[in-house]
Amino acid sequence: MKAAVLEETGKDPVIRTMDIPEPGPGEKRVQLQYAALNHRDVYIRNGQYARIQLPVIPGSDGCGTDTESGERVVINPSFGWGDDPRAQGSSYTILGMPRNGTFAEYICVPEDRIHAAPEHLSSAGAAALPLAGVTAYRALFTRAQARKGEKVFIHGIGGGVALFAMQFALAAGCEVYVSSSSEQKIQDAVALGAKDGFLYNTEGWAKNLVAQKLAFDVIVESAGGPGYADLLTIAAPGARIASYGGTRGKMDGLSPQVIFWKQLSLLGSTMGNDNDFADMLAFVSRHGIEPVISETFALENIADTYTYMHEAQQFGKIIIDIQS
Numbered sequence: 001m002k003a004a005v006l007e008e009t010g011k012d013p014v015i016r017t018m019d020i021p022e023p024g025p026g027e028k029r030v031q032l033q034y035a036a037l038n039h040r041d042v043y044i045r046n047g048q049y050a051r052i053q054l055p056v057i058p059g060s061d062g063c064g065t066d067t068e069s070g071e072r073v074v075i076n077p078s079f080g081w082g083d084d085p086r087a088q089g090s091s092y093t094i095l096g097m098p099r100n101g102t103f104a105e106y107i108c109v110p111e112d113r114i115h116a117a118p119e120h121l122s123s124a125g126a127a128a129l130p131l132a133g134v135t136a137y138r139a140l141f142t143r144a145q146a147r148k149g150e151k152v153f154i155h156g157i158g159g160g161v162a163l164f165a166m167q168f169a170l171a172a173g174c175e176v177y178v179s180s181s182s183e184q185k186i187q188d189a190v191a192l193g194a195k196d197g198f199l200y201n202t203e204g205w206a207k208n209l210v211a212q213k214l215a216f217d218v219i220v221e222s223a224g225g226p227g228y229a230d231l232l233t234i235a236a237p238g239a240r241i242a243s244y245g246g247t248r249g250k251m252d253g254l255s256p257q258v259i260f261w262k263q264l265s266l267l268g269s270t271m272g273n274d275n276d277f278a279d280m281l282a283f284v285s286r287h288g289i290e291p292v293i294s295e296t297f298a299l300e301n302i303a304d305t306y307t308y309m310h311e312a313q314q315f316g317k318i319i320i321d322i323q324s
Contacts, residue, residue: 002322003104004302006097007055009047012303013103021100021108028111029067030075034127035102036061037305037318038160039245044097045306053098059320060095062102063117063127072117074126074281075102075109078134081273094131094271102127103302105322115278118285128291128317129284131271132160137280138272139220139242140165141172146218146240148173155221155231157197158185160317161244163292165220166194171287177216179205188315192292206230215239222247229253232264240265292316298324 001020004013023029041058043049060077075095082089095101095109117126139161140146152169154162157178169176170193178189178197186197198205209215215236221228225248231241232255241264259266272280283289294316297305305318 001105002299003057003100004059004299005055006045006058009045009052009054012045012306013058015300015302018104020106023108026110027108028114029106029108030062030064030073030114031067031106032062032064032102032104032322033123034063035059035320035322036128036130036132036160037309037320038131039247039309040094040131041096042306042309049097051098056097057100057102057104057107058096059101059103060131061127061129062107062322063123064107064322066114067106072123072126073114074117074130075107076113076115076134076274076277077101077130078271078273078277079110079113085273085275088270088273103299103320103322112274115281118281120285120288121290124293124296124319124321125291127319128160128293129281130277132317133164133280133284133291134272134277135244135269136161136164136168136220137283138276139244139267139269140168140218141279142272142276143267143269144218144220144240144242146172146174150174150217151215151236152176152218152220153216153231153234154178154189154194155200155219156180156223157189157194158182158312158315159222160291161222162220163189163192163316166192167289167292168283169218170194171283171289174218177214185315200227200230206233209234218242220244224251225249226252229255232258232262235262235264237262238264240267242267242269244269293319295319296321300324
């Protein structure tokens with residue numbers, strides 16, 4: 001089979017010919033049709049991830065055919081969450097490192113990681129869902145407890161998780177606002193149903209929202225950094241701020257007075273447990289949600305997918321056509 005293999009950090013995966021894997025006890029084999037790239041894959045490629053083990057086939061997202069039943073399936077990329085639904089255990093891992101992932105024609109995974117793909121989605125759309133979908137669902141609903149009628153702010157629209165969070169919040173009946181450093185991405189988000197959007201690289205943007213008497217019940221973000229303090233400014237009393245990443249580093253300049261006086265909840269969120277994943281798939285099916293796909297690349301052009309994400313060109317998921 002063809003597979004993209006990451007052999008050393010600092011370099012792109014290379015296409016190799018490998019043996020088709022054989023299922024172990026309790027496993028099933030999936031012939032993959034589509035996969036999707038995530039920021040996690042880029043961080044591993046760049047050596048910016050903990051406990052990197054190489055060589056490995058990257059990729060956490062995939063849709064394909066169960067070679068035994070013929071069913072079209074998606075794969076839950078969480079392994080070994082543990083017994084506590086509140087947080088993952090010490091043995092938790094994510095598909096695509098250290099376990100070989102989905103950038104290959106075939107993969108074997110435990111049977112309980114396999115779910116039927118939502119019927120209304122294409123195989124490319126279904127492949128876009130797993131990692132970003134479960135991350136967005138847990139941050140928005142399990143952690144931040146977003147409810148119908150609330151004002152939700154998605155900070156940094158354009159990536160897969162942020163777009164899913166926006167789509168999920170809209171489907172739940174929330175009023176959704178977004179931010180970006182790109183006016184085009186804001187316009188694209190408004191076209192998908194966002195109420196409005198704001199350029200976070202404009203000086204005083206958060207104070208301008210306060211002047212407009214705009215405040216948000218739920219904020220979903222992945223940047224951290226010095227700009228995190230602006231989110232406290234635009235948070236409504238009793239707001240919940242869910243963070244699923246930290247691309248801009250330490251959150252300097254936070255005022256504890258704002259946190260306690262507004263009764264804010266600052267919430268961390270990573271991936272999701274098995275219930276989160278199943279609930280996310282059911283939510284997507286119930287509301288007919290269509291993932292936003294930015295671009296599709298052939299597996300042979302795997303290096304181009306990393307470049308595309310590194311340059312922050314995407315608005316939506318980056319899909320890899322395994323069989324082309």
